[in-house]
Amino acid sequence: xxxxxxxxxxxxxxxxxxxxxxxxxxxxxxxxxxxxxxxxxxxxxxxxxxxxxxxxxxxxxxxxxxxxxxxxxxxxxxxxxxxxxxxxxxxxxxxxxxxxxxxxxxx
Amino acid sequence: xxxxxxxxxxxxxxxxxxxxxxxxxxxxxxxxxxxxxxxxxxxxxxxxxxxxxxxxxxxxxxxxxxxxxxxxxxxxxxxxxxxxxxxxxxxxxxxxxxxxxxxxxxxxxxxxx
Numbered sequence: 001x002x003x004x005x006x007x008x009x010x011x012x013x014x015x016x017x018x019x020x021x022x023x024x025x026x027x028x029x030x031x032x033x034x035x036x037x038x039x040x041x042x043x044x045x046x047x048x049x050x051x052x053x054x055x056x057x058x059x060x061x062x063x064x065x066x067x068x069x070x071x072x073x074x075x076x077x078x079x080x081x082x083x084x085x086x087x088x089x090x091x092x093x094x095x096x097x098x099x100x101x102x103x104x105x106x107x
Numbered sequence: 108x109x110x111x112x113x114x115x116x117x118x119x120x121x122x123x124x125x126x127x128x129x130x131x132x133x134x135x136x137x138x139x140x141x142x143x144x145x146x147x148x149x150x151x152x153x154x155x156x157x158x159x160x161x162x163x164x165x166x167x168x169x170x171x172x173x174x175x176x177x178x179x180x181x182x183x184x185x186x187x188x189x190x191x192x193x194x195x196x197x198x199x200x201x202x203x204x205x206x207x208x209x210x211x212x213x214x215x216x217x218x219x220x
Contacts (some may be wrong), residue, residue, distance in 0.1 A: 004149075036211075043111075044150070044197065044211040086149050093201070094140060094163050095209060097149030 002027045004087050006098035013077050014106050021072040021101050023061075023087030031089040033063055033070040036097075038084040047072075047085070057081070077105045108134045111200050111212035119218045120188050128183045128215045132200030138162075139181040140209060141173060142197040150197055156181050157203060185217075193219045 003026040013019055025031060035047040048056045050063040050070060061072045070087060082105045087098045112131045120126050132139050138157045142150035152165035156175035175181045179200075185192055195216050199209040 006149075043213045046208055046210075049208070088149075092163075093138070093207075094152045094155055094165070095142075095150070095199075096152065097142075099147070099149045 002031065002089060002091060002096045004089055004096055004098035006085075006087055006101050008101045009099070010102045010104065012104045012106065015079055016076050019072075019074045019077045019081070019103065019105075021085050021087075021103065023070045023072065023098060025068050025070065025087070025089050027068075027089055027091060029091055031091055033061070034088045034090070034095070035059070035061055035070075035072050036086045036088055038086070040083070044086070077103075079105050079107055081105050111198055111210050113196075113198050113212040113215050115215060116213070117216045117218075119220065121220050122188055122190060124188050124219075125184065125186045126188060126217060128185075128196050128198075128217070130181045130183070130198030130200075130212060132179050132181070132198075133210050135202065136200035136207075136210070137179050137203050138201045138207070139175060139179065140199045140201070141181070141183045142199065143167070144195040144197055144214070146194070153183070188219045190219050193217060 005024045033050040037047045086100045088095045140155040141153040144150045154164040159175045170186045172184045195214040197214045198212040201207040201209045
């Protein structure tokens with residue numbers, strides 16, 4: 001069975017501080033990993049996917065197959081980063097989501 | 108392109124009733140997936156439609172059924188509503204290629220009293 005675990009419900013940091021949102025997964029094959037973000041009163045949207053290996057809004061995530069992790073990182077948090085972040089994986093065509101981590105960036 | 112659209116935005120039903128939710132996919136997408144998001148939880152996969160057929164199904168009872176039309180729009184039907192069906196129902200569309208990026212609609216919030 002495939003599973004995504006996000007151990008933190010809430011992560012609170014100050015503006016300018018580094019951010020790391022944790023994500024661990026369980027999957028028997030070769031999954032594709034994603035981070036989705038939901039800003040207040042907006043729809044769920046894709047932030048980044050591991051195969052594209054790009055940085056979006058300063059966020060990066062590296063797939064670590066040995067540790068089965070896909071942590072989301074940003075060196076300097078901004079207030080506009082405050083949102084709900086979901087890690088997700090797909091084996092073929094459907095998504096399995098974690099429960100999400102609320103990131104709160106204070107001034 | 109308005110992206111993925113869903114209707115209605117909100118709905119209140121009573122236990123035992125039936126409900127139909129609608130979704131129009133993003134232009135160029137032919138695959139539609141439905142998810143249920145309970146309060147404080149991540150979205151849970153219900154089923155996926157492609158070429159008017161259910162391609163995959165998550166761990167949801169038969170009370171949850173769906174349909175896809177020739178124009179790729181889709182409906183989610185829930186029969187014999189339970190209080191526990193209260194949730195945000197999300198529709199996502201994607202191209203038919205495997206692992207195509209899924210784009211989400213704004214959701215329909217269903218409250219069952």
